[in-house]
Every structure is written in structure tokens, then in C-alpha cells.
Amino acid sequence: xxxxxxxxxxxxxxxxxxxxxxxxxxxxxxxxxxxxxxxxxxxxxxxxxxxxxxxxxxxxxxxxxxxxxxxxxxxxxxxxxxxxxxxxxxxxxxxxxxxxxxxxxxxxxxxxxxxxxxxxxxxxxxxxxxxxxxxxxxxxxxxxxxxxxxxxxxxxxxxxxxxxxxxxxxx
Numbered sequence: 519x520x521x522x523x524x525x526x527x528x529x530x531x532x533x534x535x536x537x538x539x540x541x542x543x544x545x546x547x548x549x550x551x552x553x554x555x556x557x558x559x560x561x562x563x564x565x566x567x568x569x570x571x572x573x574x575x576x577x578x579x580x581x582x583x584x585x586x587x588x589x590x591x592x593x594x595x596x597x598x599x600x601x602x603x604x605x606x607x608x609x610x611x612x613x614x615x616x617x618x619x620x621x622x623x624x625x626x627x628x629x630x631x632x633x634x635x636x637x638x639x640x641x642x643x644x645x646x647x648x649x650x651x652x653x654x655x656x657x658x659x660x661x662x663x664x665x666x667x668x669x670x671x672x673x674x675x676x677x678x679x680x681x682x683x684x685x686x687x688x689x
Contacts (some may be wrong), residue, residue, distance in 0.1 A: 524591040525552040532621075532628055538591050546626045553589035554627045555599040557616070559609065560685050561637050566661055568670065569606065569645075570652040580651065582670040587649075588627075599632040607653065608644030609636060619684035622677060631681060633688045658682065 523541040526534045528551045535550065546552065559567035573580040585606050589598035599616060603609050615634050622629040640653045656664065664670035665678065 523588065525588055526591050527551070528553060528628060530623070530628075532595075541588065551624075551626055551628045553593075553595060553598065554586065554624075554629045555589060555595060555602055555632060556584040556586035556629065557599050557603045557632045557634065558584060558619075558681060558685055559603075559607070559634055559636050559638070560688055561655065562635060562689055564689055565655040565657055566685075567607070567636070567638065567640055567643075567653055568656050568661065568664075569650045570654075572647065572649055572651050575649070578671055582664060584671075584673070595630040595632075599630065603632075603634070606646045606649050607638075609634070609638060617688065619688075620680045622680060629677075631684065633685055635688050 522543070524538050525541060527537040527539055527546065529535055530549065530551065532553070539546065539552070561567075568582050569585055570582050571578050571580060585603060586599070587602045589595065593601070595618065596613065596616065600611050603611055603616070611634055617633050619631045619633045622631065640655050643653055645653065661670060665672050
């Protein structure tokens, strides 16, 4: 039996409503959200670690994208970000190293953006093969070009304005 991911249903303030849903099985009602986290890894010299999603993923297969995913039932934002970062790339973090940068409101999700400064070598990361096909480092200019040419997932102009402005404060 496949273990289905259960999400807490939240209100706009991020407070659990007491209701849960299974990923892909229930539709959230108007005014209901689930928590999603993105984690941006930036080196002390400003290079970003980005990942290519597994070609077997249902959503955005094979696309270069931010590290992250949905919080599972019972997780707060920090716990979800810490888990996703370690599961997908093998990068450990603490409350002192993993910093919340912003909350972005999406149609049915509260997207918390996190950042961490790490000088890890992309070639030595432990990838979760079911989620991540490859990793690489990119300069901000390279990432902007990837967004422009469609090889990196375009989360939207406002998303990247927030991410780039907040990442500047980390290094």
C-alpha cells in the first residue's frame, strides 16, 4: 500500500482549521490553504544551488526548480523546510542556519521561502533520487537566463523579486 501524504488545511493566517486532506484526493475550498516550503541554498560567494526534478515526478518532471515541497500534517514551516532540505539534498540545518525569508500567498497554498548559506559542493550532495535528478550551482545571472529561456521553472516575477531581494540579506 502506498503511504499517501496528508496535509493540514490552514486558513489565510496559517492557522490549522482542524481539517486534513490527502494530496491529490481532496479539493481545498475557497479560503483554505496548505503549506508549501521552498529552500534556497546560497554560497558565501553568492552562487545558488539549484536542482532538477526527477523525470518521474507528476508535477514539473525534469524541470530545474527550487528545493522544497509540501508540509505534511503536523509539521510547521521550519520543520518542513528542514526535512525537505535534508531529504532531497542531504544538507543539515538548524534554526540558526535556516532562515525564513518570506511568505507568499498562492491560490491554494501558503508558500514559505527559506534560505541557508552553505558552501557545499553540489557533486558531493546526497540526492533523493525519487525527487531530484541533478544539482548544480548557478550565478544569479545564469539563473535569470534559465528562467528567461524556460529551463528553470518560472514561479512568477513577484516571487523572484522577493527571493532575490531577501537572498541579498543572507550573504
